[in-house]
Every structure is written in C-alpha cells, then in structure tokens.
Amino acid sequence: MAPNEYARNLETKQGLNIETAANSPVMSAALTHFVFSSLSDAERWSGGKYAWNFHFEGKADVPKHIKNKIPDLAAKMSTVQVGIYxxxxxxxxxxxxxxxxxxxxxxxxxxxxxKLPWFFVQPDTGVYVKALLENEPGKHVLAFSEMTxxxxxxxxxxxxxxxxxxxxxxxxxxxxxxxxxxxxxxxxxx
Structure with missing residues (x-):
C-alpha cells in the first residue's frame, strides 16, 4: 500500500472513531457543538486534477459521511481546516x-x-475553535497563522x-x- 493510501485509510478510520464516540448515546445527549478538523476534498475541488492527495481525502470523507448518515450530529457540527503545520x-x-x-x-x-497558509498549532488552534464555539453550529473556517x-x-x-x-x-x-x-x-x- 502506498503511503498516501495508508494516510487516507488512517485519517478516515480515526475520523470515524471520533464520529462514533461523538454520536454515542451518552455523548450525544450532552453534546451541543461538535468541532471537527477537516481538510478540503482536493480531487473534487480540482476537477480530478489532484487525485493522489489521499490524506486530504480521508479528512474530507468524515464530514461528508456525518452529513449523509448522521443528521443529528451534522446539525451540531462545525469544521476547521488548517494550513500547513x-x-x-x-x-x-x-x-x-x-x-x-x-x-x-x-x-x-x-x-x-x-504564498501559502502556514499554521502554528499550539498558539492558534484554540483561537479558531473558540470562534467556532462562540457561534451556532454549521460554521466552517479556514485557519492560518501567516501567509508566506x-x-x-x-x-x-x-x-x-x-x-x-x-x-x-x-x-x-x-x-x-x-x-x-x-x-x-x-x-x-x-
């Protein structure tokens, strides 16, 4: 298996595990806002030009799955997409x-x-997640620290x-x- 395929499978599996936990009866009853870190669907947005970016595809698959299969969780979901770590x-x-x-x-x-969207994880993740949590679910942000x-x-x-x-x-x-x-x-x- 190619590294990109492995990365996609791993990202999808981890995301589906998070989805399962968030949708469990105990969590679902208490959960008011679900923030998921995703990436763009590179193949879709490039019209098929970038069909090898499986890491992105794996992260993009999870919100799509939630929207299609778990509408109650989808109603509580917001996403954040970060730039290059x-x-x-x-x-x-x-x-x-x-x-x-x-x-x-x-x-x-x-x-x-x-110029590319660079992201500093430790100081900046919380800023974007806080902004999402201060709004109603259903918001989606593209997060970066600096363009360089x-x-x-x-x-x-x-x-x-x-x-x-x-x-x-x-x-x-x-x-x-x-x-x-x-x-x-x-x-x-x-």
Missing part, C-alpha cells in the same frame, strides 16, 4: 539536512514564490537558529517523493 519540518519531508560544515540544505517545491512562501519560511528558520541554510528548488513531483529527495551526495545526518 509550521512544525512539520521537524520530521516530515521538509526536514533540513545538516552538512559537515554545520550548515543545512533544504529542498522546496517549485511553486514559484506562491516556502523560501521565506526557511529564511526565518535559518535566522532564528543562527545557522546558514541553502535552499534547493526541486520539481513538485520530486518534492512529493521522499525516495527521490536529497540525492547527489547530500548528507542524511540529523
């Missing part, structure tokens, strides 16, 4: 590779200088840590494939 660099594909001289190399996708480019993110990371970072721009396909990343003799030490 700024903390993903710590263990994800974006992890900078330390070089022998103490500097770092990081690869970014070739998406020009497009990949390059600006890594320049900030570099300056905050007082280290030098070399940014390498690679194709989106290469960036999305961990097996193809950091070839050409770049150190894999952490």
């Amino acid at each position: 700024a903390s993903n660099w710590k263990g994800g594909m974006e992890r900078p590779q330390k070089q022998e001289d103490g500097s770092f190399v990081v690869q970014i996708p070739d998406v020009a200088e497009k 480019t990949w390059r600006e993110f890594w320049e900030l990371w570099s300056s905050m840590r007082g280290v030098k970072v070399q940014v390498q721009v690679v194709s989106v396909e290469s960036f999305s494939s961990p097996c193809q990343r950091f070839s050409g003799g770049i150190s894999r030490s952490h």
Whole structure:
C-alpha cells in the first residue's frame, strides 16, 4: 500500500472513531457543538486534477459521511481546516539536512514564490475553535497563522537558529517523493 493510501485509510478510520464516540448515546445527549478538523476534498475541488492527495481525502470523507448518515450530529457540527503545520519540518519531508560544515540544505517545491497558509498549532488552534464555539453550529473556517512562501519560511528558520541554510528548488513531483529527495551526495545526518 502506498503511503498516501495508508494516510487516507488512517485519517478516515480515526475520523470515524471520533464520529462514533461523538454520536454515542451518552455523548450525544450532552453534546451541543461538535468541532471537527477537516481538510478540503482536493480531487473534487480540482476537477480530478489532484487525485493522489489521499490524506486530504480521508479528512474530507468524515464530514461528508456525518452529513449523509448522521443528521443529528451534522446539525451540531462545525469544521476547521488548517494550513500547513509550521512544525512539520521537524520530521516530515521538509526536514533540513545538516552538512559537515554545520550548515543545512533544504529542498522546496517549485511553486514559484506562491504564498501559502502556514499554521502554528499550539498558539492558534484554540483561537479558531473558540470562534467556532462562540457561534451556532454549521460554521466552517479556514485557519492560518501567516501567509508566506516556502523560501521565506526557511529564511526565518535559518535566522532564528543562527545557522546558514541553502535552499534547493526541486520539481513538485520530486518534492512529493521522499525516495527521490536529497540525492547527489547530500548528507542524511540529523
């Protein structure tokens, strides 16, 4: 099974477990507002162009399932969709590779200088959830902390840590494939 397929299955399973718990008789009786963290249905919104973003699809499947199968829970539901977790660099594909001289190399996708919605989980999640809870159910927010480019993110990371970072721009396909990343003799030490 491909990693994206595994991610979709895991996201869907976790979401359905949350749905089951929220819809249990004890919880349902006391629940007045159900906030679910979802993502957009990338395949649908791109007209089929992005059919491989299974992580997003798995998170998008749960609210659709709730709306279609559990109308009582759907009536209490609001959703929050967050941007790119700024903390993903710590263990994800974006992890900078330390070089022998103490500097770092990081690869970014070739998406020009497009600003992206970065999200800082610890300080900002509660702000958006609180806003949802202060309103009637049925609201949906797109949450982000700051709009910035990949390059600006890594320049900030570099300056905050007082280290030098070399940014390498690679194709989106290469960036999305961990097996193809950091070839050409770049150190894999952490």
